[in-house]
Amino acid sequence: MTSEVRSPRRRGPRALLREARSLPTVLLLAFCLFAGVPAAIGLTPPQDLTVAGQNLSVGARVPSLTVSGPARLVQIGNTRLDIAPLQVYGPLRPQVTLGPIQRNEAAAAAVNPRSASRTRGTAVSALGAGFLRWYAWATLGLLAITLAATAVAAYIRILAVLRRQSRAVHRQLTVAEVWQNGAGQIRRMAFLAVAVTLLGWAGAGTLAYAGTVQGLRGVRSLSDLVGADRLPPLAVGPKVTGYTGAVIGDSRAARLGGAPVPGATEDDTACGRSADSLAAEIGNLRGQRVLNLACSGASIPRGLLGPQVQGGRVLPAQVGVLQQVEGLKYVAVVIGPNDLYWGDFLQYCYAVSDCQDKFTQGEYDYRLADFDRDYGDLLHRLNDLPGRPQVIVVNSYDVFSPDADCADARGPAGVAGLNPNNITLLASRNKGLNDVLAAGARKYGFSLATPRLTPLCTDGGDRLGADLQGLQDSDPFHPTGIGSIRMAAAVAQVIRADGRA
Template sequence: MRLRRQGPTRREPGRRRRRALIAAAYLLGLSALALAAVWLAVLITPLQPVSAAGQTVRVGAAPLSWSLSGPGQLDLFGQTLPTRARFDGPVRPRLELTRIEQDAEVARLLRSGDHERLTLEVGRKLASGWVRYGAWETAVAAGLVLLPLAAWTGLRRMPPRRTVLVLAGGLALVTAVNSVGFYLVASDTPRALRDVRSLRDLVGDSPPAPVPRAGGPPLGDVRAVALGDSTAAGSGNRPLPDPSDLDRACERSADSYPQALARANDWNLLNLACSGATVRDGVLGVQILGEQVAPPQIAQAQRATEASVVLVSVGANDVRWSDLVQLCAISPSCDDRASTAFFQDRLAQFALDYRRLLRVLATLPQHPTVVVNEYYDPFGRDVSCLRENGLTRQKAEVLRSRLAALNAVLRQGAVTAGFTAVKQDFEGHRLCSAQPYVQGPADRAPLHPTAAGALAIALADQEALPTDEN
């Protein structure tokens, strides 16, 4: 019998195709796993903190986008804003301003031009934070790939050599994906971050909001306008002789400091100040006062087309000063981390709102003299009369420091805008003195100026006014 030589069987081409399909399926599965790991790693990798110029910023990546370029993300005091700078690639930076370590640093938010620029160190640290975040994200993504692959190879009981190849392939693939996303496509991101010096570099300036129009004829005979809160309204003092319902709701007084200035200069005054008003709710927006609705003060001020003086008193309600004092009074101490963080957050938000108000005031067509009043210090060295109310000398010192931080923002903003900031000094006439200029705990409006205190504020403003306004 002759033996026939056997050639390749017909099954071998089919086996090669099957192996190729299996390899392609492995590669496709590994690619899908790598992409999923990168997407999840971007979500869970902790942002990297960097500190410079009194500010702490956390650097990370914004949620992945399908577009190949676009803005980054800035988380600023609870707001999410797109950055002015655009970045290449689907992985773009996310910056989160988490803390301002020094209250005075809030004033930086108000500055413009060279005065707003921080330091070269800020940009360098942002860039290094981005690189550090990229390294951490790569490590997290690698872990997210290796864990399921290790479990899968264990269940399949793969030989050690094949297990190592699968794990190495998954690690190489996820590293390659991250390298493309962070270091190739987004290679210009560190350079762009190094150019950052200020918030303006990140988000730019929004155009000033248009001054709203108010109904009614022009008030051409009004010479001065007062805007702001209960300090300018004169809360707790003698009421106006013929008050309207809105005057009563706003607690406007005949003994307010704007009224004292009007009497001294023979001005026709439009006092729009209202108790409880903030920059957002009262000055630039409507204010709800029970059944009364106060229109935006700035809208009413625009009707005074011939007004040459605008008096401004804002900030205390914006930072919740009354709540801070009450919390301080009932707490063992006032400088705990919780109340300090609360105050700094409110102060930072006020700085942004105040900047918007200043820009609106600068657009008033009559170009009036704008006087921004700082707040007086109500607490003297002797606070014995407040002991029953829970305020000690140590607590008063903490409240005084916070008031100084608020005044620093008011002063810096006014100077930057070209307006006049007036410091108020009640030395010798603070609470617990023989003749206080401040209403006490038993008065109608505690911590507000008395009639004598309002007159002292008016005298300080009078000295600060240009000669032709006196």
């Protein structure tokens, strides 16, 4: 009697080892580890927290095909801010999302020397608890994926057995007999799938914890953790009064190529500001004084948040001047193409018959990510402007429609010109820029204006004139006077009631 009871126990481990070597179980384990784990990470939502008065969410970044990688801090506009000291082996790499920055009593306590130590301790505990909560939910999700995959694998195994039985020349087994004979295999397969997957998941969690703790040991400051950042622009010049609104940005807002500003200053001349600039046209539409700080060639680092050398002059940061304007109700922001060096892509697409190659796409992706980070800094500074004026981000316009066929699209002699495929590519990249502009504006609660400018190569009919300058004009692809009015109308439509004169 005793031997009959113990015999199955001795066979149990051997049967488990045989099952672990079977092809169906090997494939199931591979699926659970290499597809189920990334799926659980990607599908588990981050856990929302409030730490030191700030809204945070804690989770994990989507795994990449690398042995190790850094944890990540995501801010609005800073979607690729890797935390280099926190290198984690395995697929589970923590991610913390922060922003917009809130100013309240709890935030003030976090930087108060008397309470900062206690606040930091509380923050670390809250973040740890939030990640553990996320990890628990992800574990449940991974378990559900594993059980579902096991059920599918078991079903396939039973079907395979039934198919073999249908061809048997001897007595065919019933479904009940097939299930009874295969139940042990399926139980062992399920046990192995759950055990191996959860052991692998526990190992990933241990590696994530070890990498995070090890990385934090060498961190002595925030700049050690996430890298240094440039100083925010300081207020520049004397206080400015008498303006209801302001415009900051690049040559599209300055309206390069128009008539000069009456009584133009040296800065106006250096920046190419026109009498029919965006600021001037908004002022005309609303009967208000609107300050024009836009400058040709401006980008976020060189022009808006930092000084700009233009026309032989060193111009102060536009946001620095903006901080000195009192009583401001709204600010329009026109930025983007100079940060992406858009002219490079445009010239390349004119020069070749097919500009849809991986090299230039990779360069575009890199520049857009860099702009995204700078844009996050800009939004943060605009959110801190005195008086909290309404901020209106202006989308970028398309220069051509896909079927454009005219001298402006064909380009100068000796180049391939823009064909529909190249124009479509440029439009998709402009959409990528606009998506970044819109995402940041929404997150900060800023307004978004989308100008409807008629592209080049469009039949004007009895219209007032072209909205954009062509290749034969002084500044191709910039708005004309009519285009500037249309841009101003788009901005004026979203100015809130408190921006009235």
